[in-house]
Amino acid sequence: MNKQIKTGPIMAALLVAGFVGLFSETALNIALGDLSSLFDVKPTTIQWLATGYFLTLGILVPVTGILMQKFTTRQMFLTSISLSIIGTILAALSPTFSILLVGRIIQAAGLAINLPLTQNVIFTIFPPNKRGAAMGVMGLVMLAGPALGPTIAGLILDTLSWEWIFWVTLPFLVFSAVFGYLFLPNVNEIRKVSIDILSVILSTIGFGGVVYGVSVAGEHGWTSTIVITSIIVGIIALILFSIRQMKMENPMLNLKAFKYPLFILGVVMSFITFFNMLSLLVVLPMYMQMGLLMLAFTTGLVLLPGSLLNCIxxxxxxxxxxxxxxxxxxxxxxxxxxxxxxLYASFGTDTATWLIVVTHIIMMLGIGMVLASTQTNTLNSLPREYYPDGIALTQTVQQVAGAMGIAIMVSLLSAKQDSYLSTVNDNLAEATASGSSFVFTLGLILAIVNLVLSLFMKKPGEVKLKA
Incomplete structure (x- = not known):
């Protein structure tokens, strides 16, 4: 079957759509200040254009695991690309903040289907000895999309209006739709699975509650009732969800994947990698713009070499x-x-631009080596029938980790800033540099944990595992 499948056009269709979705994840961040003024809403409200995106991914990615078993590959792809196109057009045409937010949520729904679907197709159409290269290309997309978002969006904002952040992606989505329609076959096995409504509700409350809680912590404070309640309710729902999955004959998410030690190891490493990576992509530009007083577009250009090298x-x-x-x-x-x-933790208010470029190249190279390889090895450790569940689990963990990383690290940066301004001096640039250094030190501790965990990484065939 593999020889008859045109892997090139299939990968092009899936990865172009994935790139657009991940690009959209961060591209709008650079325009949030302008949009806050344009729509006359508070900065804490405008942040929902970013938070709502993550929240939708956190809620829908777990459900995709069961949908991939119930519907064909083509049905899933065409639904995904349709949602992406509709969301993009709606966002570009939106006259109000509310409609823009709805457009963003529809966009995110399309990406929530695309990411697990792409991994599932890769693991179905490529043999084990070729999956690393295919996942390497997907890793390129997963890094390049969010990393290039602010740079390209900065250039668009300097020359055109914010709506063009959406319009420029539309031709790529149409290309993806055409290629997918022409070349993407049905590669998954359809099973007669029923969607358990209670599982969907518990999953939505669980993942949604945790992501929502950490996302609004920067606005309300970690000790506020709304934050604590959201996180506790989310955790309780996740526990009930897990218990229900273990008791069901055909669970929505098959948690038996966690019987495989290499899968658990990979999931933990993926969590740390995404927690660090997505928070870094937010904190680093904040440090450069507020600590070094760089323009938004200049910031994007400084970070570009690392992102491009990673792509290559x-x-x-x-x-x-x-x-x-x-x-x-x-x-x-x-x-x-x-x-x-x-190196990041040593940065101050007088750090040379070349040093930031070099450091970012080292960081992006490292993340590129860890990201796709960890995902590939994690899923290789599972039997084929567990792929949809394993993919849904890893993708969910990654999106939740990203949302938590951004919320936690930005709120810690903000708290450290405030502390510096009130106790040392009122120099915002120095306060931002101090807060950034503190956050980067925490990232360093997590990175060291990942280094230690990587020493236990093996090829699935090298270790005898009990199913």
């Missing part, structure tokens, strides 16, 4: 994984990330 090397990193195994790629990657954080 991603397929090579994937092939190295296929040839030499996980530890040979992942452990050096975690070392690069640790070095990157050591």
């Amino acid at each position: 090397l991603a397929p090579t990193i994937g092939r190295m994984f296929d040839k030499f195994g996980p530890k040979a790629v992942i452990t050096p990657g975690t070392i690069f990330v640790v070095i990157g954080y050591i």
Whole structure:
């Protein structure tokens, strides 16, 4: 079957749509200040254009696992791309904040289907010895989308209006729709599964509650009733959800994937990687703009070499994984990330621009080596029938980790800023540099944990596992 499938056009259709979705995840961040003034809403309200995106991903990605077993690959893809196109057009035409937010949520729904679907297709149409390279290309997309978002959006805002952040992506989505319609076959096995409504409700409350709680903590404070209640309710719902899945004959998410030690190891490493990566993509530009007084577009240009190098090397990193195994790629990657954080933590108000460029190159190279390789090895550790569940679990963990990383690190940066301004002096640039250094030090600690965990990484065939 694999020989008859045109893998190139299939990958193009799925990855272009994925890139647009991930680009949209961060591209609007740079325009939030302008949009806050334009729609006459508070900064805490405008933040929902970012938070709502993550919240939708956190809620819908777990449900995609069961949908991939119930509907064909083509049905899932066409639904995903339709939602992306409708959401993009609605957002571009929106006359009010509310309609823009609805457009963003529809966009995110499209991406929530695309990400797990792409991984599932890769693991179905590529044999194990070629998956590393394919996942390397997907890793390129997962890094390049969010990383290039602010740079391209900054250029658009300097030359056009904010609506063009959406309009420029539309031709790519149409291309993806055409290629997917022409070349994407049905590669998944359809099972007669019923969607358990209670599981969907518990999953939505669980993941939604946790993501919502940490997302609004920066606005309300970590000790506020709304934050504590949301997180506690979310955790209780997740516990009840897990208990229900273990008792069901055909669960919505098959938690038996956690019987495999390498899967657990990979999930923990993925959580730390996404927690650090997505918070870094928010905190670093804040440090550069507020601590070094750089313009938004300049900030994007400084971060561009690291992102581009990662794009260029991603397929090579994937092939190295296929040839030499996980530890040979992942452990050096975690070392690069640790070095990157050591340098970041030393930054102040007079850090040279070239040093930021070099540090970001080291960091992006490290993250690129860890990200896709960890995901590939994590899913390779599962039997084929667990792929949809394993993909849904890992994707959910990644989106929740990203939302938590941004919320926690930005609120800690803000708290450290306020503390510095009230106790040391009222220099905002120094306060931002101090807060950023503190946050980067926390990232360094997590990166060291990942380095230690990477030493236990093995090829699934190297360790005998009990199903």
